[in-house]
Amino acid sequence: MLSHSVALDEPRKAVLLMGNEAIARGAIEAGVSVAASYPGTPASEIGDTLCRMAGRFGAHFEWSSNEKVAFEVAFGASMCNQRSLVSMKHVGLNVALDILNLASLRGVKGGLVLVSADDPSQHSSGQEQDNRWLAKINCIPVLEPSNPQDAKDCTRYAFELSEKVRLPVMVRTVTRLSHMRSDVTLGPIERQRRKAEFDWEGFSYRVAGFERLFRREKELNEKLDRVQGEFEGSVFNGLKIDGGESLGVIGVGFSFSYAIDALRKLGLENKLARLKLMTSHPLPTRLVSRLLKGVDQLMIFEEVDPFVELHVKALAKDVNPSLEICGRMSGHLPKEGELGPMIVGDALAKLSGMGRPCVPRLELDARVRQTLFDRMLTLCAGCPHRATVYALKESVKKVKGDLRSVVVNGDIGCYGLAHAPPLSFEDTYFCMGASVGVSQGMSQVGVDSIAFIGDGTFFHAGIPALINAVYNRHNIKVVVADNQTIAMTGFQPHPESGRTAMGSEAKRIMIEDVAKACGVDSVEVIDPYDLDEAEDAFTRMLKTDGVAMVVARRMCATEAVREMRPRRPAPFRVDPELCIGCKLCLSAFGCPSLSWVDDDAKASIDETLCMGCGVCSQVCPQEAIGRVAK
Amino acid sequence: MEPFRLVIAGVGGQGTLLASRLLAEAAMKSGLSVKIGETYGMAQRGGPVMSHAQIGGEVSSPVICPGEADVLLGFEEAEAVRRGVTYLKGSGLALVNRRRSPPAEVVSGMVEYPSRDRLMSLLSEVTPNIVSFDATALAEEAGDPIATNIVMLGALVASGCLPFPESTVIDVIEESVPERYHATNLKAFELGKRAFRGSRTVSPNA
Numbered sequence: 001m002l003s004h005s006v007a008l009d010e011p012r013k014a015v016l017l018m019g020n021e022a023i024a025r026g027a028i029e030a031g032v033s034v035a036a037s038y039p040g041t042p043a044s045e046i047g048d049t050l051c052r053m054a055g056r057f058g059a060h061f062e063w064s065s066n067e068k069v070a071f072e073v074a075f076g077a078s079m080c081n082q083r084s085l086v087s088m089k090h091v092g093l094n095v096a097l098d099i100l101n102l103a104s105l106r107g108v109k110g111g112l113v114l115v116s117a118d119d120p121s122q123h124s125s126g127q128e129q130d131n132r133w134l135a136k137i138n139c140i141p142v143l144e145p146s147n148p149q150d151a152k153d154c155t156r157y158a159f160e161l162s163e164k165v166r167l168p169v170m171v172r173t174v175t176r177l178s179h180m181r182s183d184v185t186l187g188p189i190e191r192q193r194r195k196a197e198f199d200w201e202g203f204s205y206r207v208a209g210f211e212r213l214f215r216r217e218k219e220l221n222e223k224l225d226r227v228q229g230e231f232e233g234s235v236f237n238g239l240k241i242d243g244g245e246s247l248g249v250i251g252v253g254f255s256f257s258y259a260i261d262a263l264r265k266l267g268l269e270n271k272l273a274r275l276k277l278m279t280s281h282p283l284p285t286r287l288v289s290r291l292l293k294g295v296d297q298l299m300i301f302e303e304v305d306p307f308v309e310l311h312v313k314a315l316a317k318d319v320n321p322s323l324e325i326c327g328r329m330s331g332h333l334p335k336e337g338e339l340g341p342m343i344v345g346d347a348l349a350k351l352s353g354m355g356r357p358c359v360p361r362l363e364l365d366a367r368v369r370q371t372l373f374d375r376m377l378t379l380c381a382g383c384p385h386r387a388t389v390y391a392l393k394e395s396v397k398k399v400k401g402d403l404r405s406v407v408v409n410g411d412i413g414c415y416g417l418a419h420a421p422p423l424s425f426e427d428t429y430f431c432m433g434a435s436v437g438v439s440q441g442m443s444q445v446g447v448d449s450i451a452f453i454g455d456g457t458f459f460h461a462g463i464p465a466l467i468n469a470v471y472n473r474h475n476i477k478v479v480v481a482d483n484q485t486i487a488m489t490g491f492q493p494h495p496e497s498g499r500t501a502m503g504s505e506a507k508r509i510m511i512e513d514v515a516k517a518c519g520v521d522s523v524e525v526i527d528p529y530d531l532d533e534a535e536d537a538f539t540r541m542l543k544t545d546g547v548a549m550v551v552a553r554r555m556c557a558t559e560a561v562r563e564m565r566p567r568r569p570a571p572f573r574v575d576p577e578l579c580i581g582c583k584l585c586l587s588a589f590g591c592p593s594l595s596w597v598d599d600d601a602k603a604s605i606d607e608t609l610c611m612g613c614g615v616c617s618q619v620c621p622q623e624a625i626g627r628v629a630k
Numbered sequence: 631m632e633p634f635r636l637v638i639a640g641v642g643g644q645g646t647l648l649a650s651r652l653l654a655e656a657a658m659k660s661g662l663s664v665k666i667g668e669t670y671g672m673a674q675r676g677g678p679v680m681s682h683a684q685i686g687g688e689v690s691s692p693v694i695c696p697g698e699a700d701v702l703l704g705f706e707e708a709e710a711v712r713r714g715v716t717y718l719k720g721s722g723l724a725l726v727n728r729r730r731s732p733p734a735e736v737v738s739g740m741v742e743y744p745s746r747d748r749l750m751s752l753l754s755e756v757t758p759n760i761v762s763f764d765a766t767a768l769a770e771e772a773g774d775p776i777a778t779n780i781v782m783l784g785a786l787v788a789s790g791c792l793p794f795p796e797s798t799v800i801d802v803i804e805e806s807v808p809e810r811y812h813a814t815n816l817k818a819f820e821l822g823k824r825a826f827r828g829s830r831t832v833s834p835n836a
Contacts, residue, residue: 003651016651016658123669147690180667180692181654257690264688341695360696361715361756368715368752372708373741375641378676378734422738583739590738592676608775 007053009189017184019177020045022148023115026155027085028057030111031190034077035061036070038460039489040089041124042178043117047087048490051501058193063492063501066432066460067092071099071114075168078103078112079203080196083159087115090129091431095461097134100168104138105216107166107223109199111159114140115171120303121338123175126412126431128336130304135170135281139220141227142170142281143236144253149184150278151177154236156187161230165223166202172280174303176338177254228282236278237287241294247351248273248295250288250312252280252302255339259301262345265357272352283311289319299351300327301344304336326351376420381593382557382611384528385415385481389423390589390619391534392450392479398535399542406448409435411462413454414488415481422590426452433461440465440474451478456486456494458511463518469547470519477541478520478549480511483556491559515549522548529554531618561611569612570628574603578624589619633663633687634793635694636786639680639713640705641731645779648806649703650681652783653792655802657685660794667692676733678709686793701791703782705765706731711749715756723759725785725826727778729766761785761829768821774811777818784822 005015006025017025024046027035035054037047047063054061064070067088074084088096093116103112116131135142143158145151151173158169198204205213231237241248249272251259256276263269275291280302292298292315300309309327316323326332332347333339345357379386396406403425410416410426411434418426428438435451442449453462458480469476486492493499495509512523522544526537534552541548561568571593579602585594586603593609594616596602605616607628617625636653640646650666657664666683682694699717704710704726714724728746736743753760765785769777780803787796800819807815 014658016654016664176667176691176693179669180665181651182665182692183658183663254691258693260690341691341693345695358695358697364715364752364755368712371744371748371752372712373733373735373743375676375678375709375733376735380676420734421740422734586738590734592734592737595732595737596739 006049007056008186011186011188014183014185016181017148017152018045018179018181019148019151019173020179021049022152022184023087023155023171023173024049024053025184025186026152027113028053028059029152029187029189030156030159031083031192032085032159033059033082033110033193034074035059035085035087036064036073037087038064038067038070038092039486039492040092040117041489042119042173042175043087043089043092043115044489044492045178046115046117047492047501055502057189057191061501063494065495067096068099071096071103074112075099075103075108078108078110080110080198081194082110082196084110085113085115087117089125090116090118090131091125091127093131093134095432097138100134100138100140103168104140105220106213107202107216108162108168109166109202110194111162112168113155113158113162113171114168115155115173117173117175117178118304119175126429128304130307131170131172132281132307133305139224140168140170141165141224141279142172144172144278144280145177146251146254146256146276146278147177148180148182150236152184152187154278157236161227164230165226167223167227172253174254224282228284231279231282231284232286234279234284237284238276239287239291241273241291243294245271245273245294246296248275248291248298249348250275250277250291250298250300250308252277252300252308255301255303255344258339258341258344259348261341262348262357265345266349266352266354268348268352277308280308283308283315285315288312288315292316292320292323295323297324297326297351299332299347300325301333301339302327303339377417378420378590378592379414379417380557381591381609382560382613383414384483384552384554384557385418386423386589386591387528387531387613387615388479388481388534388552389415389418389425391528391531392538393423393425395535395538395542399539400448406450407442408450408452409439411435411451411453411457413457413481415452415454418452422587432457433465436462436465436469436476436478439476440469440472443475449476451476453478453480455480455482455484455496455511459495463514466515466520466547467518474547475545476547478547479538480549480551482511482551482553483559484553485556485559487556487558491556511551520547520549522546523551524549525551525553527554528552529613529615531615557611557613571607571610571612572605572614572617572625573607573628574605575624575626576600576602578622579603580622580624582621584621585616585619585625589616591616631687633684633689634791635699636683636685636701636703637680637694637699637713637717638683638703638705639678639709641709642677642679644679644705644731645776646679646681646705649779649783650683652799652802652806653683653685655806656794656798659798659802662686662793665689665692678712680713701725701786701789703786705778705782707746707749708743711753714753718756720756721759722757723789723791724753724757724761725782725789726760726762727765727782728762729764729778761826763825763829765822765825768825769818772818772821773814777814780815780818781822781825784819785826788823788826
């Protein structure tokens with residue numbers, strides 16, 4: 001749910017913005033000309049905002065097919081003196097590393113800003129990865145905003161810095177900041193467009209020569225020194241030290257918000273020295289040294305890894321060897337997981353010899369956990385993936401007998417929930433596109449497997465693996481759960497959708513055509529809402545020797561309901577006369593619109609949730625489920 | 631000055647995000663500083679969602695500490711209890727939609743949904759101030775169950791806890807929601823107010 005005020009051309013007006021909207025706004029204010037991304041929580045709303053704003057300000061935004069391509073699109077524009085932005089979730093940068101590495105070594109022309117949205121505590125990710133390490137090994141500066149206002153201002157400044165030192169600049173946000181909302185004062189929007197011109201001198205190796213273009217490590221290190229110099233006096237950092245304080249605090253990026261709140265709550269706001277640090281790499285050592293020399297004890301708050309802590313430790317060895325440094329490395333803070341007001345407050349209170357600022361009700365919380373279900377995530381009512389997995393499971397039973405005779409390699413998307421009961425039919429889950437690759441290693445050593453991949457993920461990273469399967473004669477089966485959108489991150493379009501991020505019509509690139517062009521001979525497209533048709537197709541796929549694929553295509557149910565609103569198809573109803581209470585619809589299929597009524601020992605359908613797909617009526621062996629007459 | 635602290639608990643799809651955003655806009659309109667934060671990683675898939683809002687006062691992060699919230703707005707009975715016992719301050723106000731949204735593990739028969747008495751007795755260990763009513767039924771009466779969030783906002787306004795007036799909330803609803811839904815939403819808001827005023831705080835054994 002995005003706000004309209006993000007696009008207002010009213011400098012100095014204060015509006016309510018989400019952190020991610022503020023980042024998008026910062027890019028627009030800086031006059032960004034090309035922005036590209038691949039959706040991924042917690043970064044998605046940066047693109048969701050830019051796709052609506054870009055056209056109005058003469059810029060281009062696209063959902064690229066993956067993060068590496070997105071980075072290359074942005075870099076290409078930068079080489080032609082245009083400001084460009086690329087945003088992604090933290091693990092997206094693993095995909096884009098190859099080009100980041102060279103963009104930093106060869107340099108940029110137009111400001112190139114990389115937004116990395118890290119996910120402490122893995123709210124929506126498979127790993128808790130701190131991308132500041134990737135910035136460090138690729139020698140690029142990092143800015144870590146502490147609130148939405150900083151996020152906007154930092155992003156805007158990152159373009160200037162990038163142009164000044166000719167390096168990509170990383171703006172690192174974290175889930176809490178990306179998804180928080182607060183007041184942001186808007187700035188003016190740069191509307192001046194630059195002439196797009198390839199920088200021959202900077203990038204063409206015919207002009208620059210092999211030696212000058214490729215061997216640039218020394219230049220890179222000099223650039224970082226210049227950045228450090230710039231960071232020493234940056235307005236984004238704030239040191240408060242009066243002299244005589246024994247304890248100092250460094251709050252890095254968003255963690256500063258927790259730290260300052262805790263200091264206020266404990267009444268220590270004016271008693272401790274503190275540094276708000278938003279320029280975490282390279283470390284402004286002269287600025288930090290002033291704090292290090294002035295205190296006996298230092299507490300460092302930062303999200304995910306002890307990145308700043310490690311660098312501060314190295315610095316302290318030279319400037320104040322007796323300084324006690326407390327943080328994630330020293331055991332004063334947990335080694336992993338997100339910080340929060342309670343962890344930060346407790347740590348500061350303990351160091352200051354004060355009582356805990358808040359005491360959780362651990363015993364009561366434990367009793368509630370005992371009493372209450374966890375509320376597992378589940379596929380939505382009417383989700384076509386549920387029908388796909390149900391039919392696939394039935395045909396595996398039929399062809400192979402035992403469900404354990406085949407390993408189901410899942411992939412990244414809603415359909416990953418196939419592992420959850422009652423379907424429970426997915427065994428592995430790694431990174432984008434991995435299902436197709438790992439299945440080949442399994443088949444090579446004689447273990448049967450099915451690669452279960454979504455449409456967006458197929459375009460992102462499934463294609464090279466599919467080509468490999470055909471070329472290297474791997475005997476794999478691929479099921480594409482095609483709901484025609486990148487659903488999990490907010491229904492973004494992809495190459496099969498027929499429209500671009502900015503809403504123009506696009507050529508539809510069909511997965512079956514791609515698969516055939518990759519050399520897959522056996523490709524079928526089915527509608528998973530027809531269970532018989534689906535089961536037959538899966539059965540043929542399982543019996544095929546070599547690479548075989550079924551594309552199960554049906555629009556995402558949530559998207560379909562939204563498109564039909566306010567109308568919707570008549571819901572289905574359980575006929576209590578015919579229902580024998582076998583519970584198969586609940587125990588084997590488990591659509592959230594179904595429930596069990598204890599009093600009559602019958603199944604029932606919540607008609608406000610039912611979207612009328614009718615798949616449960618095909619599951620019911622008694623034919624007790626039928627559409628409600630309008 | 632201490633901020634007004636609110637926790638909203640619910641399930642993906644119930645409109646908790648819109649509710650917190652409307653309150654934040656109302657706070658901005660009233661010249662109060664506001665920080666709201668949400669966790670909704672996989673909210674579309676029936677997972678629990680929670681918003682924190684800190685309005686007024688001097689705070690930087692939206693995240694509320696355990697036992698600090700002045701009010702809990704529970705859009706679903708079990709989620710209200712889950713978050714209420716953690717975040718609500720002793721004697722804080724719990725506004726609970728008693729309409730249940732059973733999760734997959736209940737639907738598939740793996741576990742049971744705890745009884746209302748059981749749930750409310752856990753919550754009442756934290757506060758006696760519990761107002762529980764079927765907000766979804768009122769939203770249906772107003773014309774659309776999706777307006778449950780507006781019913782809850784109505785009840786919150788009627789509780790008198792908010793640091794800004796009712797008219798500001800109504801203005802924000804009218805500005806933010808498409809005009810064709812105004813009638814339904816205003817009726818839902820009114821029914822929510824009435825539900826609060828007509829309620830007595832319930833204790834589990836009453």
